[in-house]
Amino acid sequence: GQQLNQSPQSMFIQEGEDVSMNCTSSSIFNTWLWYKQDPGEGPVLLIALYKAGELTSNGRLTAQFGITRKDSFLNISASIPSDVGIYFCAGREGGADGLTFGKGTHLIIQP
Amino acid sequence: DGGITQSPKYLFRKEGQNVTLSCEQNLNHDAMYWYRQDPGQGLRLIYYSQIVNDFQKGDIAEGYSVSREKKESFPLTVTSAQKNPTAFYLCASSKAGGGFYGYTFGSGTRLTVV
Numbered sequence: 001g002q003q004l005n006q007s008p009q010s011m012f013i014q015e016g017e018d019v020s021m022n023c024t025s026s027s028i029f030n031t032w033l034w035y036k037q038d039p040g041e042g043p044v045l046l047i048a049l050y051k052a053g054e055l056t057s058n059g060r061l062t063a064q065f066g067i068t069r070k071d072s073f074l075n076i077s078a079s080i081p082s083d084v085g086i087y088f089c090a091g092r093e094g095g096a097d098g099l100t101f102g103k104g105t106h107l108i109i110q111p
Numbered sequence: 112d113g114g115i116t117q118s119p120k121y122l123f124r125k126e127g128q129n130v131t132l133s134c135e136q137n138l139n140h141d142a143m144y145w146y147r148q149d150p151g152q153g154l155r156l157i158y159y160s161q162i163v164n165d166f167q168k169g170d171i172a173e174g175y176s177v178s179r180e181k182k183e184s185f186p187l188t189v190t191s192a193q194k195n196p197t198a199f200y201l202c203a204s205s206k207a208g209g210g211f212y213g214y215t216f217g218s219g220t221r222l223t224v225v
Contacts, residue, residue: 009151033213042117042201042216043154088154092210097161098144099210103153 006089006102014110019076021105023089031092032065032072033099038085046087047074076107084109113138117202117217123225124189124196132187132220134202141207143185144214147171148199157200160185161207189222197224 006023013019023032031050035043047056049065049072056063060077072089089102115136124130134143145157156169160179174193179185185204189196199221203214 031211035216040199040219040221042203042218044216045213048213090210090213095209097167097209098142098156098159098205099214101154103151 004089004091004100004102006105008105009103010106010108012108012110013079015079015081017079019079019083019107020073021087021089022071022073023091023102024071025091025100026070027093028069029091030069030094031099032063033090033092034061034063034072034074035088035090036085037088037104043086043088079107079109081109081111083107115202115204115215115217117200117220119220120218122220122222124222126224127191129188129190130196130222132189132200132202132222134185134187134217135183136185136204136215137183138204138215139182140204140215141182142205142209143179144203144205145169145175145177145185145187146201146203148201148219154201157187196222198222 004023033048034046037043047063052069053067054065062075064073086104086106088104090099118133142161144159146154155171157175158177160166176188201219202217205214
């Protein structure tokens, strides 16, 4: 199946730093979603985006639906220890049976 | 509260045995999905079902089987034909529409072959 290119693969940051990650696709998507997975648990939906150019926040998290409809970005401001985990992007092409997932960005915070 | 439940959380299987992972949802979702997660490989789709009594193979269906006899339930059987079954398995569900509103995931089952 189609793959999303998610980067970076992993990030080692200090507590308090801002974080940026992104996903790109070769196809146009009509939905972009961002999930977070804690160790040993299932992914949980953070933000859903439905319109090109849309910018949506959820607390310290902000995500954007790229204007080309082929990319999306997630920013986390002032990181805290509980932000540790794997962040997945997911997208949906029009008419598709389901979502396509990126391979995840593993966020590690050093105290 | 509505949700999606996977059981058991941990499962150990001897080589050559079949084992069934349970997934139940009370969200009234039409579609259900099974993913396999290995370190560094993201989520790989095994099987999915959009309606009762119908299911489709995903990217890595070999060595797995599913059934969808009830809307609420989508069990996954890992057969002895699966060469490397040790992994973290995730079940998900969504409203009709191919995940437009996103998937709801269960908390996963970690399967280990001993």
